Amino acid sequence: MRAVLLRCGAVALVAVAGGIGLEISAAPEAQRPVTPPTFYKDVLPILEDHCQSCHRLDESAPMPLLTYEQTKPWAQKIADAVQRKMMPPWFADPRYGHFSNDPSLSEPQIAEISAWAAAGAPAGDPHDAPAPRQWTSGWSIHNPDVVAKMPKPVEIPASGEVEYTYEIVPTHFTEDKWIQAAEVRPSSAQHVHHAVVYIRPPGAKWLRHAPVGEPFTASTLTDPEERREAHETTSDLLLVYAPGSTLEQWRDGMAKFVPAGSDLVFQIHYTTNGHAAIDQTSIALRFAKSPPQQRVITLQLNNHALLIPPGADDFRVEVQGTLPNDATLLSLMPHMHLRGKRFEYDIVRDDGSVETLLRVNYHFHWQLSYRLAEPRILKAGTKLRAIAWYDNSRRNPHNPDPEKTVKWGDQTSDEMMVGFFDVAVPASMDKLRYFIRQPGK
Ligand code: HEC
Numbered sequence: 203m204r205a206v207l208l209r210c211g212a213v214a215l216v217a218v219a220g221g222i223g224l225e226i227s228a229a230p231e232a233q234r235p236v237t238p239p240t241f242y243k244d245v246l247p248i249l250e251d252h253c254q255s256c257h258r259l260d261e262s263a264p265m266p267l268l269t270y271e272q273t274k275p276w277a278q279k280i281a282d283a284v285q286r287k288m289m290p291p292w293f294a295d296p297r298y299g300h301f302s303n304d305p306s307l308s309e310p311q312i313a314e315i316s317a318w319a320a321a322g323a324p325a326g327d328p329h330d331a332p333a334p335r336q337w338t339s340g341w342s343i344h345n346p347d348v349v350a351k352m353p354k355p356v357e358i359p360a361s362g363e364v365e366y367t368y369e370i371v372p373t374h375f376t377e378d379k380w381i382q383a384a385e386v387r388p389s390s391a392q393h394v395h396h397a398v399v400y401i402r403p404p405g406a407k408w409l410r411h412a413p414v415g416e417p418f419t420a421s422t423l424t425d426p427e428e429r430r431e432a433h434e435t436t437s438d439l440l441l442v443y444a445p446g447s448t449l450e451q452w453r454d455g456m457a458k459f460v461p462a463g464s465d466l467v468f469q470i471h472y473t474t475n476g477h478a479a480i481d482q483t484s485i486a487l488r489f490a491k492s493p494p495q496q497r498v499i500t501l502q503l504n505n506h507a508l509l510i511p512p513g514a515d516d517f518r519v520e521v522q523g524t525l526p527n528d529a530t531l532l533s534l535m536p537h538m539h540l541r542g543k544r545f546e547y548d549i550v551r552d553d554g555s556v557e558t559l560l561r562v563n564y565h566f567h568w569q570l571s572y573r574l575a576e577p578r579i580l581k582a583g584t585k586l587r588a589i590a591w592y593d594n595s596r597r598n599p600h601n602p603d604p605e606k607t608v609k610w611g612d613q614t615s616d617e618m619m620v621g622f623f624d625v626a627v628p629a630s631m632d633k634l635r636y637f638i639r640q641p642g643k
Pocket of ligand 1: 248257279280
């Protein structure tokens with residue numbers, strides 16, 4: 203709870219400073235009428251900055267929160283969701299790390315929303331409203347160089363589990379490309395739990411006999427080996443999309459590499475919500491203006507050997523790896539399934555001391571990527587550890603079967619233990635060369 207205390211401390215400091223200001227320049231606090239926060243003046247700016255990215259038409263959230271009329275009926279639920287820190291979705295333990303995409307509300311903002319709801323959600327004066335936020339319905343990437351859509355739509359049923367769906371989209375690039383920014387947009391955002399876009403270079407064996415330009419699932423592949431390997435590839439990731447994902451924009455001098463003739467392989471996990479739908483996900487790309495010094499690759503720490511006993515409520519699985527070369531750590535993205543409870547990334551030093559980079563109180567519905575506020579240089583030889591905890595007990599409301607011994611598998615009723623992480627390495631290096639250890643290191 204250290205950081206929370208620190209945060210309260212900071213708030214207290216601000217209040218004290220304000221108090222001093224008041225004593226000198228204004229009437230004492232007690233004599234001023236206490237007016238509750240209002241929608242237009244106090245709440246709407248928070249919604250614009252922290253909620254509307256998802257809570258507007260055609261985005262992932264179930265209801266828009268753009269106007270007073272839309273928001274008022276939800277006032278109590280909103281107060282509840284922000285107090286419990288369920289909204290905006292962010293599950294990093296605040297004691298560890300700082301992340302540039304942390305959307306969390308501050309304690310004063312949470313207090314403001316709570317006081318507003320408690321006062322009966324007053325509208326206030328529309329003149330106090332901030333300028334409406336301009337949400338583009340199109341791409342956030344300015345002038346994308348390429349927009350590619352999955353050629354054939356995917357039909358999503360109204361109910362039941364949908365197996366991971368793939369669609370292979372040829373890039374037709376005739377030369378190598380460096381990607382500075384990438385963005386994924388499903389056409390039916392409410393059905394997309396997450397999507398991964400892989401870069402399949404020409405000549406790669408992965409899914410070589412699978413159809414191109416139409417949706418398929420692993421179980422429909424005729425080659426048993428290909429069926430097994432559908433979920434395991436050495437192909438690099440271009441990006442991962444989850445509800446609320448913003449565009450992925452790599453820093454100047456860093457970019458993802460797509461060799462000429464590559465295909466993009468979309469792997470999408472659709473979830474059902476009572477309404478059948480059709481989805482045709484697209485991707486927009488912007489090329490780097492000049493070749494970067496560094497290439498961004500996605501690595502992973504995983505442990506396939508997990509075996510979670512029935513009923514275990516805090517089962518720990520660990521994996522450790524040593525970086526073969528220097529790398530700059532950019533972001534972290536844990537992946538587990540329905541029994542996932544907590545996930546942690548650490549640096550383990552030779553003297554046994556541990557530095558925790560991220561701890562996530564895992565929530566299966568939110569596959570978030572945690573982008574480091576400051577990229578972190580990790581020397582060759584750095585030991586990275588990932589630890590995952592699983593709840594296979596009856597108390598886990600998402601647990602499909604507490605009687606089961608759970609193994610690795612791609613269905614959500616099986617488990618996974620993957621700690622993805624993005625690093626920047628010299629531009630001349632690819633994923634395979636990164637793993638060749640330099641002499642003497
Ligand atoms: C990253 C996208 C995203 C952001 C940002 C976001 N929400 Fe949500 N919100 C959702 C989705 C999706 C759901 C429905 C699924 C769920 O409840 O987890 C939801 C559900 C809710 C609910 C619950 C509705 C119910 O049925 O009880 C409330 C209330 C809510 N959001 C308020 C907010 C507020 C207030 C903010 C900003 C402070 C916010 N959300 C930010 C995506 C988002």
